[in-house]
Amino acid sequence: MPEVTPDAVLVAEEDNVTLRCHPPPGAVTTWWHRDDAALRPDGRLSLSPDNQTLTVTAAQRGDAGLYGCLVANAVSTNRSRDVNVTIAFGPEDVTITPPGPHHVPVGATLTLSCSASAAPWPTFTWLGAAGRHDGPTLALGPLSPNAGGDIVCQALNPYSNHSQNSSGVTVWVWGECGVTPTFGVGVSVGSREALGPP
Structure with missing residues (x-):
């Protein structure tokens, strides 16, 4: 099962949030979600080239929620535990x-x-x-x-x-x-x- 670090985040508004997805060996594709909705690079949200690092720049209170990643290879898809991100x-x-x-x-x-x-x-x-x-x-x-x-x-x-x-x-x-x-x-x-x- 993939793992997201850190396991909880608490930052003030306008601070940055960085999450890292650690996939198991053999994983080919990585996706991110917040509150079960798929996330894609857009404005203040960016992803590393391998999609394993998610960064939210100048976080706003609307960015709070449960974040997680999904990883897949040719035969299976696995989901991480959710990480709670709180914007103070x-x-x-x-x-x-x-x-x-x-x-x-x-x-x-x-x-x-x-x-x-x-x-x-x-x-x-x-x-x-x-x-x-x-x-x-x-x-x-x-x-x-x-x-x-x-x-x-x-x-x-x-x-x-x-x-x-x-x-x-x-x-x-x-x-x-x-x-x-x-x-x-x-x-x-x-x-x-x-x-x-x-």
Whole structure:
């Protein structure tokens, strides 16, 4: 069976990707595929004269996928294992759902989720009125009268170390004494500083 090296690729956008197909003895012809679709030299994709080396120049996120090669001789065709190529980007479009503002009674609970467009998958940190918490989901409650405020989700790409903040979501907690919050927080895109009361 042919083998493709390296066995996994992770590069940033605009970097080059090079894959090598190692055919068994006696192989005559080599083909490449991505996500089971045949690949041919075109623009940023080039092949060596023997078709055994594939190069993607200035890789874009659309170049990500499962790559492999097929080799053939007069009597048989063999396929390599697929190699996962990841093109790192983002995070972008960091979003909290539901978006708010949220008006909730004292003693109630509220669950917020954070999402972003990125590769590899980002880590998430919640900042603001609820303190600092890690993970894509934030569970609040039972909420006390002074638990209101603004909450921000920060996404961090572990490969590029680039971060982006969501827009702030305000939580208003109401009860017999009226509506809080008593403070708010600021939002700055890309900041990694914990947000809290002024």
